[in-house]
Amino acid sequence: MVGIKTIEYYLPEKAVANEDLQLLHPDWDMEKVASKSGVYARHIASTGETALDLAIKAVQKIFDAGSISKEAIQGIMFCTQSPDFIMPSNAFLIHKHFGFSHNVWAFDYNLACSGFIYGVTIARGMIETGMGKNILLITADTYSRYINPEDRSTSVLFGDGAAATIVAEMEMGIIDVSLASAGSEYESFYIPAGGCRLPKNETTGQPRTNHSGNQTSAEEINMNGFGVWKFISRTVPIQIKELLQRNNLAIEDIQFFGFHQASKMTLDSLFKALGVPPEKWYMNMQNIGNTVSASIPIALHQATLSGKLKKGDLVVLSGFGVGLSWGSLLMRY
Numbered sequence: 001m002v003g004i005k006t007i008e009y010y011l012p013e014k015a016v017a018n019e020d021l022q023l024l025h026p027d028w029d030m031e032k033v034a035s036k037s038g039v040y041a042r043h044i045a046s047t048g049e050t051a052l053d054l055a056i057k058a059v060q061k062i063f064d065a066g067s068i069s070k071e072a073i074q075g076i077m078f079c080t081q082s083p084d085f086i087m088p089s090n091a092f093l094i095h096k097h098f099g100f101s102h103n104v105w106a107f108d109y110n111l112a113c114s115g116f117i118y119g120v121t122i123a124r125g126m127i128e129t130g131m132g133k134n135i136l137l138i139t140a141d142t143y144s145r146y147i148n149p150e151d152r153s154t155s156v157l158f159g160d161g162a163a164a165t166i167v168a169e170m171e172m173g174i175i176d177v178s179l180a181s182a183g184s185e186y187e188s189f190y191i192p193a194g195g196c197r198l199p200k201n202e203t204t205g206q207p208r209t210n211h212s213g214n215q216t217s218a219e220e221i222n223m224n225g226f227g228v229w230k231f232i233s234r235t236v237p238i239q240i241k242e243l244l245q246r247n248n249l250a251i252e253d254i255q256f257f258g259f260h261q262a263s264k265m266t267l268d269s270l271f272k273a274l275g276v277p278p279e280k281w282y283m284n285m286q287n288i289g290n291t292v293s294a295s296i297p298i299a300l301h302q303a304t305l306s307g308k309l310k311k312g313d314l315v316v317l318s319g320f321g322v323g324l325s326w327g328s329l330l331m332r333y
Helices: 018-024 030-037 051-065 090-098 115-128 183-188 225-245 264-274 292-306
Strands: 002-010 015-017 041-043 075-079 105-109 134-141 161-169 174-181 256-259 314-321 325-332
Touching (some): 002 051, 002 115, 002 292, 002 325, 015 018, 051 090, 090 105, 105 115, 115 161, 115 314, 115 325, 174 225, 183 225, 225 264, 225 314, 225 325, 256 264, 256 292
Parallel strands (some): 075 105, 075 134, 256 314
Antiparallel strands (some): 134 161
């Protein structure tokens, strides 16, 4: 089988608390915001610090822990929407930094909050087709680079971070996966300008007031938070129920649910719809915010350290966001 061998993560040193945002924006009701988002602090990359820099430190922690050597890795996958360059991919910069051999393949893929589920699934396919036995999966982003500080909906929610995961041949692992997409909903969460369709120009960086009354520009994240929440709340429970049903399982059979840390409101609605009791899930966005593709592996690592997630547990993981895309995975952890 193919499973998760080990996880490490790294967060930027700079932390921004809700009290800091309140000082900058006296008119914001931070208590109300925190009650919905569940976020009271988040880590933000410093000037000049990129997702690659965060990833390098997360990967180094894996090697320092001694759970696997550099020579045992056959492939590198890097999930990010904030790469250092348009080209080449960050995966090649990781390859260069750590001095991997020429036999180690590498590539990036562009996904956000579903990125970890998609990445583990891709890595599983690579291993099962003989492309390696140990794959380094990196999920890292610095969404703070794309956020207008006057946009309350995004600036209070997202934090920067990186996770490094080794996906490998193991005795226990992935049992089943379900992936889904809704490209028709892409405008619910996107950055309109900066690509080849609409290059940055003298007008794209000008702030404007969006449908929520917040300021943002075409070069920054434009998010319809309610629209995304409504869509995810409707589709994700259906996907998870179908995943369990085709494996002759029920919610009661699962020991742990590891969900993307989107917001407290989102997770509360999902777990209520599924009927998952609090003792079976983990929430950590309070002090780190929504760390996009890194959120699930960070939560898994922390839940393991806390004793809430144990080796051998039957687990459901689920990620959902930009695309819109969503994916759920059943595994023996």
